[in-house]
Amino acid sequence: MKTAVKFFARARDLAGTMLLELDLSESATAADLRAVLGVQVPALQPILPSLLIAVGNDYAAPTTRVAGRTDLAVFPPVSGG
């Protein structure tokens, strides 16, 4: 199912876009999303293992379902402050 993903910081620079629509299986989890990103957005591969995935306002666990969510975000480790 079509699922939009927002990118931030270096992930946005590498992906070359702020928003990307992916086609995920209905049962796709955050772990699945990471795998799909590695294939569909090869430019993310250098930072793929460190990317954080957020669903809504929370960090997703590998098993968190993400397909069809409208509030998915992917970004590298944070560095505010």
Next chain:
Amino acid sequence: MKFLPMIQLTHEPIDFAALTESVRSTQAGAVVLFLGTVREMTHGRQTVALDYDGYPEMAQAKLKELEAEARTRWPVIEAVIVHRLGHLELGDVSVAVAVSCPHRHQAFDAGRFLIDRLKEVVPIWKKENWIDGSTEWVHPGTDEAVGSRQ
């Protein structure tokens, strides 16, 4: 004196004096203010500016969670956290945390907790603008982690 939102992301300079004033209370015996400022030298490399990016909805939510957690652990009277986004020059204030508590140890501990956890979980990122003209996102734990967690 409650005229500021307790949690705030802003592109404007942070008025840390007003922010500090806003947490003062007759119930408090201590007010602690932490300011993060743009440092020129990091591991021998020279910064000319930082650019901050954020995921505002999640950042606000995470900051509210941190404030709530601080309130469960210390007798916080008032707490204000403001983070600036956008382009910052050397010496500019990037983040301010002000906390008031009945006693100083509580205020120091709560303030330290808030800034330490902010740097770990709040989705905000800084990009170094080095003096040689190159730029580099700071992402702790990745190859680009130069200057992180200092």
